[in-house]
Amino acid sequence: MTEGRSHHSGGEAEEPCGHGGQPAEEWGGRAPTGETGGHPSAGSSYGARDDQSTPADASIGAAGRVSQKSFVATWLLALFLGLCGADRFYLGHTVLGVVKLVTCGGGGFWGVIDQILHVSGSTRGDDGLPLRGRERHATAAWVVTGVVIVMYLAAFVYGLTQQNECPVPADRG
Numbered sequence: 703m704t705e706g707r708s709h710h711s712g713g714e715a716e717e718p719c720g721h722g723g724q725p726a727e728e729w730g731g732r733a734p735t736g737e738t739g740g741h742p743s744a745g746s747s748y749g750a751r752d753d754q755s756t757p758a759d760a761s762i763g764a765a766g767r768v769s770q771k772s773f774v775a776t777w778l779l780a781l782f783l784g785l786c787g788a789d790r791f792y793l794g795h796t797v798l799g800v801v802k803l804v805t806c807g808g809g810g811f812w813g814v815i816d817q818i819l820h821v822s823g824s825t826r827g828d829d830g831l832p833l834r835g836r837e838r839h840a841t842a843a844w845v846v847t848g849v850v851i852v853m854y855l856a857a858f859v860y861g862l863t864q865q866n867e868c869p870v871p872a873d874r875g
Contacts, residue, residue, distance in 0.1 A: 767831050768831055768832050768833065768834045769826065769827030769828075769829050769830075769831040769832060769833050769834055770827065770829070770834065771792065771793055771794075771827035771828070771829075771833050771834065772833065772834050772835055773820070773833035773834060773835040773836035773839060773840075773843075774835055774839055774843075775792060776789050776792055776793060776820055776825065776833055777789075777817075777820050777821065777839075777843050777847075779792050780813065780816050780817050780820050781817065781846075781847075781850065784802075784807055784812075784813035784816055784817065785802075785806050785807035785810065785813050786802070786803050786807075787799035787800065787801070787802030787803040787807070789816060789820065790802055790816075793825065793826075793827055793828060794827065794828025795828065802816075810854070814851055814854065817847050817850070817851070818847070818851075820833075820843075821840065821843045821844050821847050823836055823840070
C-alpha cells in the first residue's frame with residue numbers, strides 16, 4: 703500500500719486511514735475503534751465503545767440503555783445540596799444548576815420539585831438516557847423523599863402559624 707492511499711481497493715487516491723475523505727471535524731477527530739476496523743460501513747461508531755452511548759443512541763433513547771450518571775448520587779445531591787443546584791451540575795445541566803444556585807433553589811420550591819422529578823424517573827443525564835440504578839432504589843427514595851417533603855411542609859405551616867410578637871421594652875424612667 704502506498705502512502706496517501708487507503709486500504710480500499712480501486713486504486714483511487716483517498717484520505718489516509720480510509721475516512722472517506724471526511725475532515726477530522728466530521729468524524730469527531732478520534733481514531734476509529736471496534737473489531738471491524740472502525741470503518742462506518744462496517745457498522746461501528748467512531749470513538750464509541752459497546753458499553754457507552756453514542757449521540758444517536760441518546761436522541762432515540764435506545765431501550766435498555768442507561769446513563770453513566772447515578773440515580774442515587776443525583777437523588778442524594780438533590781436532597782442535601784439541592785438548593786445549591788449540585789444535582790443539576792452533576793447531571794451536566796450547567797445552566798439549570800447556575801439558575802438554581804442563584805435563586806437558592808427557587809426559594810426551596812424548585813428543590814422539592816426536583817426531588818419529585820428525580821424519584822419519578824423524569825430526570826435524564828446529559829446523554830439523554832435514564833439514570834443508572836433508579837429501578838433498584840426508587841422505592842426507598844420515594845419513602846425518604848415523601849418524609850422530607852412532609853417535614854418541609856409541616857415546618858412551613860408551623861412558621862406561618864407562629865405569631866412573631868416582639869417583646870416591648872420596659873420604659874426606662
